[in-house]
Amino acid sequence: MRKATVPNIGLAKEQGKRTNPTLHLLLRQAETRCVLCHWTLSNNSRMIKSLCFFLISLLFLTSSYGQNKQEKKLSKSLDELIPKRLTEIAPGCVVLIVKGDKVVYKKAFGTANTELNISMQPNMLFRTGSMGKQYTAIAVLQLVEEGKINLQDSIQKYIKDFPSKGYTITIENLLTNTSGIKDYLSEISNPTKQKESYTPKDGVDYIKDEPLNFKPGSEYQYSNSNYYLLGYIIETVTGKTFEDYLKENVLDKAGLKNTFYIHPEKTIPDMPQGYSKFDGKIEKATLQEVTIMYSAGALISNADDIYQWHQALYNQQLVKKETLDKATTPFKFDDGAFSQYAYGWFVKNIDGSKTIEHSGSTDGFQSDEIYLPNENVFIVTLFNCYEADMDWQLLTNDIARLVIGKPLNNEVKVSEDILKSYIGTYEVNVNNINHKLIVTFADGRLSVEASNPDDRLPKVFLYAKSESEFYMKEAPLRFEFVKDTNNVFKIVTYNNRGKDAEWIKTQ
16 A cells, blocks of 8 residues: 555544532422522512522523633634644644533634735534544444444455464454554565555455564554444445445434535535645645545544534433443453544543544644543544654644633743753663664753664754653654663653653763
């Protein structure tokens, strides 16, 4: 399969409309006695009744005013934060924020088309990339509920000629990105099988003969191949195209009017121009061919429809509550540790607040959605540019922090002397394979890269959380510089599952 021009980074709710319990209680009590004044009401006590309802109305007006004041303060903070950060991400964006069942913020920023000077509009449609994986996951889970698929089925039950590779690869392994199957967009290059467009079977043939990265179920590694294969399995089970099944059983059932499977031949008037940003320069993007993305991320949507989708999920319009609960619970490994990935969603946290989320990144566009179930806050951000850093996700996280009242995490300033003390080559040996990290300093900041190409870590900037702790924006990998017993620095790396490795300084 032709490789993507950029890597597709998967690089992630409301419980239905509920009666306000305070309002419900006051109205019920007001039928018999005034809760404010303790006056008993009767049919001929019209003046007293009117006064009581006036006082109740005044109470709600005061409460509502306070809430509006809080929302205005939030809007002001967001109006300052988003334009400031947008310049590093995209020409334009749309942001939607929901608290409870109320949309408290919906705005467009910047430009939809820089050449024509067209302003971004709140209802514009975007390619959403890997955010579409949750739609594929729900389609599979519908078939599970119908008894047509079992999560522990081997994928060979549905893809007869898929090699066993010595292990059972299950449907659940595909959903949770624990299959070990290589990512066709970033890890596989087979010129003999590359085409301009693909049938689903062509895509499966491109993927199937590659060796596994690890034993299925033993590790997590994000791979678009998993969700490509799930689309093909949906077609095999239902006898319908993935697009048709998705529209009839997922999109239409959710009531989505502005979410579509991409058709490049169709002009979409409400879609902004997509851009790419490389070396600080923004240029028009060449959009990826839809048959390459397929069930791994070939949907177009807008902010309102993404929120409508969220509502449909938690109102049990698509799958049962227990099914959705399982879909948003991280995969558990045999050693008892949990992955950060469930069935089409990442399950993480922002400064201790649980999140259910997914982002999307594809040629010309990037997107993000975050649901904070404990705070009942839902956030959507849509951008009309691809950029290699994860700045769009960091902005979405900071938007979430403002909404739930947490402080923003600004990068810590570290002195040049301390930064320069970390320069060097660090090594670790894993399974008799030597790996090297090279830390360098230039223009006031640290960079790190892996010398072993198989480690897939090109030179990237490090950002400081403290004088000794750093992170990169391209992946959830953290670096801590600590001194060993000989007073020499070593690096301890941390991934999604915790401590990853200790790298000893050799130069």
